[in-house]
Amino acid sequence: MNDKALIRATAVTKCYPNGTQALKGVDLQVSRGEVVCIIGPSGSGKSTLLRTLNAMESITSGEVMVDGVSVHARSTDLNRLRTQVGMVFQQFNLFPHMTALENVMLAPMRVSKRPLDEARSRAEKLLQKVGLADKAHVHPGQLSGGQQQRVAIARALAMQPTIMLFDEPTSALDPEMVGEVLEVMKDLAREGMTMCVVTHEMGFARAVAHRVIFMDGGQIQHEAPPQPFFDAPSHDRLRAFLGQVLK
């Protein structure tokens, strides 16, 4: 057991109301500052696992601890917990009725009750950080997919989370925009952000991840640092999967 573990999921199972067994006993530990990439075939439970970490999805049994707090305990203040765990979605989910800047400012103002000036100056800095300072007053509808996803990252960072969860952040993007988003994520990793990234970008996983996890059938089948993981896959199903996606 690792004492530095910021996230610790133990024997997590998840059964959806319709009977789908999405997670069948998952153990996962992520240390502070660690970047973990999760790969696996469609329907293997990657999104479900990620979403149990900030209680966007309830669990059927097991336990998830984030920074010493039991996420699924009744007494846990979920809204407070979620300010510590930023999430970035495949479909960006920006608020279309607000400008990029307002998107980033909303949660700090309404949730953390930060004064307008402070929220704005922090939002401006974050937009600058993701390279979109000039798009502050543009609505999401007028931004490209890559730009939208970068705003979404800035929006999640505005709450100053200690963990960032990414669920296939580049899967909805045109190929030429994937790079700009991955670049922002690399910067974050370099700054020491703790990250869990569900992705199909094997290049990113190889270059940035400290550890890569292969999920299949609601279970973690294999995990290893990127080099042995990709160069000498010791697991049969992983080999088959890698053979398919790298083809």
Next chain:
Amino acid sequence: MKQDRSRGFWYGVYALVLVGLVAGIWGMSVRVHYDWNWRDVPQYLVSTSGQELLAPFDAYVTITPDGKTLSLTEYGGERSASYTDFEQAYAESGDLVFRDDLLAYQAGLRPGILLIGLWMTLKLSAVSLVFALLFGLVAGLGRVADNPAARQLSSNYVELIRGTPLLVQIFIVYFFIGTVLQLSAFTAGVVALAVFTGAYIAEIIRSGIESVPRGQMEASRSLGMSYAQAMRYVVLPQALKKTLPSLAGQFINLIKDSSLVSVMALTDLTKAGREIISSNFRPFEVWFTVALMYLALTGTLSYLVRRLEKRLAHE
């Protein structure tokens, strides 16, 4: 060129049909030997006989010889009063008048009963709309809520109201609830219309909320917002913007539905029409006039709604 000519032809057909309809109506009225008299109608819109001047207390009347000043001396009292701004006196010098007797008509124009009724209709609809929006918002939020009690209650409300005729609801509110709670006719009317329209607005708002992608709520919650905050700052603004045209349409329906409250002791536009007919027996002219006034009201509103829609589409 050819298309222009055929369009012109169909506009001609259109005009002919209209003329035919008017002729048909006229022909029908001839068959029942109805003699049209539109000259009576304008006075119901704007009355030329001004405000009534009523005696404030029991008094003797004195009118100066030029007929311009009317003075009162209280009967068995000290008070007196005099008036100059009247047109035609109904009392004569030396008369003893009692409190609230008609002394004279003051000069000037006065809204006729139809305009008063129209104003009542507008006021009733506007006040009802405010409450209907409130009911609709609460019930609409209830419909999409997780809480079974909220969901069930709102759904029962909507089904109950949409499954029964408005007229029956009005009777229940006016004769039952109104009597028990001693509601005025206006309050009872507002309650009935607001409860009725609220059910339809609830459905509009529910569908608006459901049309906002789930990801909006998820993203808000993932940032630490509560359900209420996410609704208020993220989901509802988008939902309401999408449903604004339907909501405005509901206001137009509300204006038309408000004619049913004329069964209560409330002089709205429709009731004004009925009152006029019971005294002058001119149903054709009066009902056509009333219909035109409703049409003017709803037409203006739907024009405004269309403009609003265009504006929103541009954004």
